[in-house]
Amino acid sequence: MSHWIILPIVLPALLAPFILMVIRHHLDLQRIFSVAGTVALLGIATGLLAHAATGDITVYELGDWPAPFGIVLVLDRLSGLMVFLTAVLALAVLLYAIWTGWDDRGRHFHALFQFQLMGVLGAFLTGDAFNLFVFFEVLLIASYGLMIHSGGAHRLHAGVQYVAYNLIGSTLFLFALGTIYAVTGTLNMADLAVKVAEMPAEDTALIRVAAVLLLLVFSVKAAVLPLHFWLPGSYGNAPGPVAALFAIMTKVGVYSVLRMYTLVFGPQVEATQGLASNWLIYAALLTVAAGTIGVLGSRRMMRMAAFGTIGSTGTLMVAVSLFTQDTAAAAIYYMIHSTFAAGLMFLVADLVVERQGDSIRPYQPMPHGGTISVLFFAAAIAVAGMPPLSGFVGKLLVLDAARDSAQAVLVWSVILITSFCAILGFARAGSLVFWKSHDDNEPDSEEIADAEVPPDPRAVKLPVAPPRLPFVPAFALLGVLVLLTVFAGPVMTYTGKTAEQLYNPQTYIDTVLKGTGS
Amino acid sequence: MEILVATAVGLLTSAGIYLILRQRTFPVILGISLISYAVNIFLFASGRLVVGLPPILRDEAVAYTDPLPQALALTAIVISFGMTALIVMIALSAYLSDNDDRIDMDDVSDLQDNDA
Numbered sequence: 001m002s003h004w005i006i007l008p009i010v011l012p013a014l015l016a017p018f019i020l021m022v023i024r025h026h027l028d029l030q031r032i033f034s035v036a037g038t039v040a041l042l043g044i045a046t047g048l049l050a051h052a053a054t055g056d057i058t059v060y061e062l063g064d065w066p067a068p069f070g071i072v073l074v075l076d077r078l079s080g081l082m083v084f085l086t087a088v089l090a091l092a093v094l095l096y097a098i099w100t101g102w103d104d105r106g107r108h109f110h111a112l113f114q115f116q117l118m119g120v121l122g123a124f125l126t127g128d129a130f131n132l133f134v135f136f137e138v139l140l141i142a143s144y145g146l147m148i149h150s151g152g153a154h155r156l157h158a159g160v161q162y163v164a165y166n167l168i169g170s171t172l173f174l175f176a177l178g179t180i181y182a183v184t185g186t187l188n189m190a191d192l193a194v195k196v197a198e199m200p201a202e203d204t205a206l207i208r209v210a211a212v213l214l215l216l217v218f219s220v221k222a223a224v225l226p227l228h229f230w231l232p233g234s235y236g237n238a239p240g241p242v243a244a245l246f247a248i249m250t251k252v253g254v255y256s257v258l259r260m261y262t263l264v265f266g267p268q269v270e271a272t273q274g275l276a277s278n279w280l281i282y283a284a285l286l287t288v289a290a291g292t293i294g295v296l297g298s299r300r301m302m303r304m305a306a307f308g309t310i311g312s313t314g315t316l317m318v319a320v321s322l323f324t325q326d327t328a329a330a331a332i333y334y335m336i337h338s339t340f341a342a343g344l345m346f347l348v349a350d351l352v353v354e355r356q357g358d359s360i361r362p363y364q365p366m367p368h369g370g371t372i373s374v375l376f377f378a379a380a381i382a383v384a385g386m387p388p389l390s391g392f393v394g395k396l397l398v399l400d401a402a403r404d405s406a407q408a409v410l411v412w413s414v415i416l417i418t419s420f421c422a423i424l425g426f427a428r429a430g431s432l433v434f435w436k437s438h439d440d441n442e443p444d445s446e447e448i449a450d451a452e453v454p455p456d457p458r459a460v461k462l463p464v465a466p467p468r469l470p471f472v473p474a475f476a477l478l479g480v481l482v483l484l485t486v487f488a489g490p491v492m493t494y495t496g497k498t499a500e501q502l503y504n505p506q507t508y509i510d511t512v513l514k515g516t517g518s
Numbered sequence: 519m520e521i522l523v524a525t526a527v528g529l530l531t532s533a534g535i536y537l538i539l540r541q542r543t544f545p546v547i548l549g550i551s552l553i554s555y556a557v558n559i560f561l562f563a564s565g566r567l568v569v570g571l572p573p574i575l576r577d578e579a580v581a582y583t584d585p586l587p588q589a590l591a592l593t594a595i596v597i598s599f600g601m602t603a604l605i606v607m608i609a610l611s612a613y614l615s616d617n618d619d620r621i622d623m624d625d626v627s628d629l630q631d632n633d634a
Contacts, residue, residue: 156612
C-alpha cells in the first residue's frame with residue numbers, strides 16, 4: 001500500500017506533460033494515452049477505495065518528512081470515495097468528449113484534462129492546508145484552459161469573469177492561511193486540529209476570522225448563495241463535457257468544508273463554536289431556492305443545467321451545514337448522486353446543443369430526439385430528486401437526518417417546494433424542446449426547415465448524422481445512478497461509517513501526527 | 519515597522535478592491551494584482567516581523583526569523599504571477615474577438631448578438 005496513495009496525483013502529472021510535449025500533434029495518440037491513463041486511474045482509485053473501506057487511515061509523508069513539518073497525503077474513507085467519484089466521472093466525460101469530437105475543437109484538451117484531474121485528486125488527498133491551496137490552483141489553472149476550450153467571443157468573456165472571480169477567491173484563501181499560520185504556527189490539518197482545540201477561549205478572535213475566511217473561500221467553490229454568481233456564466237458557457245467534469249469542482253468546495261469543519265473547526269472545538277453552523281444553513285437554503293428559480297427561468301439549456309447544479313449543490317450544503325454525524329452521512333450519499341446527476345445533465349444538455357443550439361424553444365425535430373429525450377427525462381428526475389432514481393433516496397435521507405434539528409421545518413419546506421419547482425422547470429424545458437418541435441412542424445415542416453428557424457450560430461455544423469457513440473457515456477452515467485439507487489443500502493453503510501470517521505477525528509489526528517511512516 | 523507593513527497591506531487591498539469593482543477588464547486585472555501583492559506582504563508578515571536574524575535555528579543564535587512564511591510567499595508569488603499572465607491573455611483574446619472589454623455580460627445578449 002505504501003506508494004499507491006500518491007499515484008492518482010503522479011500519474012496525471014506525468015501524463016499531461018507527455019501529451020503536451022511528445023504527442024502534441026497526434027490526436028489519436030493523445031486520445032489513446034488519455035483514455036488509458038484515466039482507466040488506470042480508475043483502477044488505482046478502486047484499489048484505494050477498497051483499502052479505505054477497511055477503515056484504515058493511511059498517511060503518506062512526502063519526502064519522508066515527519067508529519068507537522070512535511071506535507072502529508074491522507075487516505076481515509078472520505079478522500080477514498082471522492083477519488084473514486086472523480087475517476088468514474090472523468091472516464092465518462094473523457095469518452096464523451098472524444099466521441100463527440102469536442103477534444104478536436106481546440107488545442108491541448110487532453111493535457112489540460114489530465115492536469116485538471118491532478119488538481120482535483122490532489123485536493124482530495126492532501127492533509128495540509130497550504131498544499132490544499134496549491135492543488136486548488138492547479139485545478140483552477142487547468143479549468144481556465146478547459147473553460148475557454150474551442151474559443152468564441154462569449155466563452156472568452158465568460159472565461160475572464162471566471163478567472164477573475166477565482167483569482168479573488170484564491171487571494172482570500174491566502175489571507176485565511178496567513179492568519180491561521182500567524183495564530184497557530186502550523187498548516188498541517190491534523191496539527192491544526194490539536195492547536196486550535198488547545199486555544200484558550202478568550203484568545204480566539206483571529207482564528208475565528210481565519211475560519212470564516214476559509215469558509216468563504218470554500219463557499220465560492222461550492223457556489224453557496226451570495227458567492228454563486230460566477231457559476232451560471234462559466235458553466236453555462238463552457239463546452240458541455242467540460243461543464244460535466246466541473247460537476248466535481250463544486251464538490252471540492254463541499255469536501256473542503258466537510259473536512260475542515262469536522263477536523264479542525266469541528267463542532268466540539270470551543271474556539272470556533274457555532275461559527276459556521278449558525279448561518280451556513282440559511283445561506284445553503286437560499287442557494288437551493290436560487291438554483292431552482294434559475295432552472296425555472298433559464299432560456300438556455302446549458303444555463304439551466306448550471307442552475308440545476310447550484311440547486312443540487314445547495315441541497316448538499318444544507319445537509320453538510322447541519323453538522324451532525326447523521327446529516328453528514330446523508331450528505332455524502334447525496335454528494336455521490338449530485339456529482340453524477342449534474343454530470344449527466346450537462347452531457348444531455350450538450351447533446352441537445354450539438355443538434356439544435358442552446359436556446360430552449362421549439363425547433364424542428366432533432367436527430368435521435370427520442371433517445372435524447374429519454375436521457376433528459378432521466379437526468380431531470382435525478383436532478384430534481386424524484387423517484388425512482390437516487391436523487392429521491394438522497395433527498396429522503398437528507399430530510400430524515402434533518403428531522404431532529406432546530407431548523408427541521410424550514411429545511412423540509414424549502415427542499416420540498418424547490419423540488420417541485422425544479423420539476424416544473426425541467427418539464428417546461430423538456431416539453432418545449434422535445435414535444436413542441438413535433439407539434440409545430442408536423443403540418444408544414446418543409447417551410448419551417450427553410451426559413452423560420454434561423455440556425456443558431458453557436459450550434460456546431462455537423463455532418464449529416466451526429467455520432468451515436470456519445471450516448472454510451474451518457475447512459476453509463478445513468479447506469480451509475482441506477483446502481484446507486486439499487487445499492488443504496490451498502491452505499492449508505494459506507495457513508496455512515498465515513499461520517500463516523502469524520503466526527504471522531506482523533507484517529508485521523510493520531511495517525512497523521514504519530515507518523516506510521518510511508 | 520508593524521504599522522508600516524499593516525498600512526501597506528491595507529492600502530494595497532483597498533485600492534485593489536476599488537479597482538476590482540470597475541467595469542472594464544484592465545482595471546480589474548490591476549486590482550487583482552494589487553490584492554495579490556497585499557497578500558504576499560501579509561503572508562510574509564504572518565511569521566512575525568524581525569530584522570537581521572538568521573532564518574534557521576542554530577545553537578549559537580539567540581533568535582531566528584520563521585523561514586516558512588517566506589517559502590509560502592514565494593509560492594504565492596509564483597502562482598499569482600502565472601495567473602495574472604493567464605488572465606491577461608484570456609482578457610486580450612476576449613477583447614480582440616469581440617472588440618469589447620467589459621467584464622460583465624448579460625444573458626439576453628448571449629442569445630441575440632451572436633451573429634454580429
